[in-house]
Amino acid sequence: MIILVGGAKSSSGKTTFIRLLLKILPDKFTVIKVTPSDKLGDKVKTDISVLSKEGKDTALFLKDGAKSVLWVHGKRSRIEELLKKALELSEEPIIIEGNSTAQYINNGTLFFVKRENEQIAKESSKYFLKKANYIVINSEDEEQSVIILGNKIKLNLLNELKSPSKSLQSFIINLTKMNSGIE
Numbered sequence: 001m002i003i004l005v006g007g008a009k010s011s012s013g014k015t016t017f018i019r020l021l022l023k024i025l026p027d028k029f030t031v032i033k034v035t036p037s038d039k040l041g042d043k044v045k046t047d048i049s050v051l052s053k054e055g056k057d058t059a060l061f062l063k064d065g066a067k068s069v070l071w072v073h074g075k076r077s078r079i080e081e082l083l084k085k086a087l088e089l090s091e092e093p094i095i096i097e098g099n100s101t102a103q104y105i106n107n108g109t110l111f112f113v114k115r116e117n118e119q120i121a122k123e124s125s126k127y128f129l130k131k132a133n134y135i136v137i138n139s140e141d142e143e144q145s146v147i148i149l150g151n152k153i154k155l156n157l158l159n160e161l162k163s164p165s166k167s168l169q170s171f172i173i174n175l176t177k178m179n180s181g182i183e
Contacts, residue, residue, distance in 0.1 A: 001092055001093040001094070001108075001109070001176060001179045002092065002093070002094045002095075002096065002105055002107060002108035002109070003021070003029075003093070003094070003095045003096070003108060003109050003110075003111065004095075004096050004098075004101050004102060004105055004108045004109070004110045004111070004128075005017055005018055005095060005096070005097045005098075005110075005111050005113060006097075006098065006099040006101070006102060006110065006111075006112055006113070006124075006125065006128035006129075006132070007099070007112060007113040007114060007125065007128075008112075008113070008114040008115065008118045008119070008120045008122075008125050008129075009118070009120075009121070009122060009125065011115075012113050012114050012115050012118060012138060013113045013114075013115065013136070013138035013157045014097055014113045015057045015060065015097065016138075016157040016158065016161055017111065017113050017136055017138075017157060018031060018061060018095055018097055019060055019061065019064045019161055020157065020160055020161050020164060020168075021095060021172060022061060022064040022065040022066055022095075023064055023065060023161065023164060024164050024168070024169050024172045024173065025065075025172065025173070025176060026064075026065030027065055027067055028065075028067065028093060028176075029065075029066055029067055029093050029094060029095045030066065030067050030068045030069070030070070030090040030091055030092070030093070030094045030095070031058075031061040031066045031068075031069045031070075031094070031095045031096075031097070032069075032070045032071075032072060032083070032086050032087075032090060032094060032095070032096045032097070033057055033058055033061070033069070033070070033071045033072065033097050033098070034072045034073075034079060034083060034096060034097060034098030034100060034101055035071070035072070035073040035098070036073070036074070036075070036076045036079055036098075036100050037073050037074065037075075038075055040073040040074070041073070041074065042073075042074030042075060042078045042082060043071075043072075043073060043074060043082070044070055044071070044072050044082055044085050044086045044089065045070065045071040045072075045073070046070055046089065048062075050071070051069050051070075051071060057097070058071050066095075067091070068090070068091070070086045070089060070090060072085075072086045072098075076100065079100050079101075079104070080103075080104045083096075083101060083104055083105075084104075093176070096108070099122070099124035099125055099127070099128045100124055102124075102127060102128040102131050103127070109133050109134070109175070109179060110128065110131050110132040110133050110134070111132065111133070111134045111135075111136055112125075112128055112129045112132035112134070112135050112136065113136040113138060113157075114135070114136070114137060114138065115137075115138045115140070116137055116138065116139050116140065116141075116154075132151075133151060134151050134152070134153060135151060135152050135153070136153045136155070136157075137152060137153065137154040137155070138155070138156070138157045139154055139155060139156050140156065141156060142156065142159065144156040144159070145165070146160065146165045146167050146168045148167065148168075148171055153168075153171070155168065
């Protein structure tokens with residue numbers, strides 16, 4: 001099973017949503033963080049001393065229950081090749097963060113994360129949204145309970161991260177059982 005997590009823009013809640021998945025199903029997933037960048041060089045990083053560096057999303061994934069973490073970064077023209085290499089190094093089930101991944105992975109479950117009333121401007125975000133199986137609406141309402149209607153999930157991600165609701169836990173566990181037999 002491969003879960004792809006994309007979003008409207010930075011700070012929409014992609015990393016928090018992945019952390020929530022890891023909290024609900026600890027020690028099950030490999031997480032691949034994808035960062036298109038001309039400045040970081042073309043690489044698949046697996047070095048735990050780099051990945052566990054405080055302040056990095058990869059460190060949060062490790063802390064919150066990822067089985068392992070890889071960080072893919074490079075020029076947009078090289079992301080597909082680097083992602084394939086990362087997938088060869090990974091064991092399923094896998095969670096991949098990054099909008100650009102939706103063009104290369106056709107057998108995944110896609111979650112698009114956005115803040116309530118957030119506008120979607122980036123082309124990669126629009127493309128990911130079109131392909132998404134589920135839309136996660138990150139509400140800032142402190143009292144927001146989890147609402148799951150069809151393919152839309154409305155919740156306050158930070159509150160859920162502190163204490164995942166039974167309804168969300170049940171939804172995620174049933175979804176992963178259905179798609180891969182994860183228990």
